[in-house]
Amino acid sequence: MSPTRSTPKSSPLKRKPGLRSAPAARQVPADSDAKPTRIQERNRARILEAGLSEFSRFGFGGATIEKIAAGAGMSKSNLLYYYPTKTVIYEAVLEHILDTWLAPLRMLDVTGDPAAELADYIRQKLKISAEWPEASRLFASEILQGAPQVKPVLQGSLRLLVSEKAAVIRAWIAAGKLKPHVEPVHLIFLIWSATQHYADFETQVLALTGKTLKDETFRGEAEAALVATILGGVLA
Amino acid sequence: MSPTRSTPKSSPLKRKPGLRSAPAARQVPADSDAKPTRIQERNRARILEAGLSEFSRFGFGGATIEKIAAGAGMSKSNLLYYYPTKTVIYEAVLEHILDTWLAPLRMLDVTGDPAAELADYIRQKLKISAEWPEASRLFASEILQGAPQVKPVLQGSLRLLVSEKAAVIRAWIAAGKLKPHVEPVHLIFLIWSATQHYADFETQVLALTGKTLKDETFRGEAEAALVATILGGVLA
DNA sequence: ATGAAACCTGACCAAACGGTCAAATTGAGC
DNA sequence: GCTCAATTTGACCGTTTGGTCAGGTTTCAT
Structure with a gap:
């Protein structure tokens, strides 16, 4: 396996269907144009x-x-x-789940109540970890390996989104609703890591507790613990 | 690559040196006996x-x-x-870092002050993430893949250690030093995930902040944020 | 210095892998 | 039922990979 992934080469020949010339290969269905079967x-x-x-x-x-x-x-x-190619499949899988992955953060709303907003964000993230642990692990794997495919997204839209939401948190601090020592970006990291942990390290969680997030009771316990601790740590 | 790792077969022939019979292969140095060169x-x-x-x-x-x-x-x-074999190298690498990996948790002391003990634990874990991010990522990768090699350790000594330390935390709660809603195991997960995040998701952290834990200022910031938030969330 | 054990190398091998191709089969509109 | 594109297959290919092997070189105790 090549360490730096080979070039995507998304469509080696890109042959339009209605060309009637060359009787040769006509592989690859609807390469981006036309509706799929x-x-x-x-x-x-x-x-x-x-x-x-x-x-x-x-x-x-x-x-x-x-x-x-x-x-x-x-x-x-x-x-x-x-x-x-394998690489194209990988990219497609990654792209396919990217939106869902980042959606919860987009919902953080300045005009809302910090306690409710943050609690909701934690719950949303935990829900995704519970219902889509494989997606979480795929992202973790991708980032672990240096994010060869999603680095552009990280440096682009995600970075933008995070700085946007960091501003939201900073506004809450300025309004005296969060403790002044709160560091917005680190708080976001804390929520990400804490919630994703139950998916990414599911094997370990299972080995240590005998439970996973699929267990409703356990999930409620994790949710309560995270919300209580994190909110308790940041609310003014 | 076989999904379930092939059998370790640590020493295919295990030929003792002083056998003087068979003139054939005498491969593999000191296979566990005798001092290494x-x-x-x-x-x-x-x-x-x-x-x-x-x-x-x-x-x-x-x-x-x-x-x-x-x-x-x-x-x-x-x-x-x-x-x-490749598998044996993998096992050796894993085993080689396991002790260091689990050491900080062992230091949690019931007789100590919870605030100081937990702050210290967070700092220790963050230090390891800063100084040994590759080890952190190796563990993450291993767990992500279902812990094929370290599962026995997770179910054995680590589980024991965790339940031991959970008891310590529970004692602190009983003594009224931590909030009653604190869930020991989830608190441990929170600290693990939050600290390891900076190593495991280093690429993402770098893309979003331009910094890694190698940056002393950034590390201090992360440390302060984590200690303040988590302690603020659990101290009575 | 010498001999044996330790160390190291390059040639080699079988299996697994990513990917190609020609041809067979299926499916949908007429 | 015919036709043509869409779909599916199995045989095949070059490369990479994990691992073996026979033999050459260095190290070291005597």
Whole structure:
């Protein structure tokens, strides 16, 4: 496995369908133009699902397209008919979950009550960890490896979003609603890490407590503990 | 890459040196018996170091013994002279850092002052994240993948240690020194996740803040923020 | 100095991997 | 039922990878 991922080469030839010339290969379905078939939709979805499972378990380097294909219930060749390379699958999976991933932070509202807003943010993040632990682990794996694919997003839109929300928190501090010692960015990191921990380190949590977030009682316990401790630490 | 790691097979033949029979292979230096040579000590150390670097960057599946050998400044063949398989290197690296990894938690002392003890624990963990981020990332990678190698430790000694320290925290609560709503295990998770975040998600932290824990100022900031928030959240 | 053990190397191997290709099969509109 | 594009397959290929092996070189105690 190449350490620095190979170039994406998203569409090696990009052949338009209605060209009638060259009788040669016409591979790759609807490469971005035109509406996808029902079969395409179904199979792409299966591939993304299986890809998420494999990539989150073994990382980019440890995953194999053969196993992904098996997980998606199709042959390796057929998988490669829908996505030309392993890297493209990886990118597609990542892109597919990125929005959902960042959504909760976007909802932090200056005009709201800090206590309610932050508690809600923690709950939202914990909910995602509970319901989508594989996505959490995929992101963790990606960042662990130096974020070869999502670094642009981190430096771009995420950075913007974070500085925006840091301003919100700073406004709350200025309004005397949060303790003056609160550091906005570090508070965001604290919430991220604390909530994602239950997904990313699920194995460890399970080994130590015998429970995961799938256990409603346990999830409620974690939620209460995090909300109480973090809010208790930052509310004025 | 096999998903469930292949059997360790720590020493395929285990040939004792002074056997004088079979003129064939006598590979593998001091397989657990007898004191190691100076060269052995040096090379094994180099291999473990390079292995930590590779495994933490690419995970078990993504790392290659060839790159590890290159990182250790020796040929692949020579590396395999010291460690028979990739899995054995991985286990050795993991084992080599395990003690250091768990040490800070062991120091939590019931007789001490909770504020000082917890603050110290946070500082210790943050120090390790700052000075040994690769070890942190290796553990994260291992746990992410389901802890195939360290699960026994998690279920065994770590579980014991955690329940021990949870009792310590519970004693502090009973003594009225911590808020009654504090959940010991979740507090431990909170401290782990918050401190390790700066190592495991270093790339993200760097992209968002332009800093890492290597920056003394930033580290002090993180430390102050974590200590203030967490202690503020749990102290009575 | 010498001999044995320790150390090191390059050539080699089988399996696994990512990816290609020609051809067979299926499906949908007519 | 015909036709043509969409879909699926299995055989195949070059590379990478983990690991073996026979033999060469260095180290070190005597």
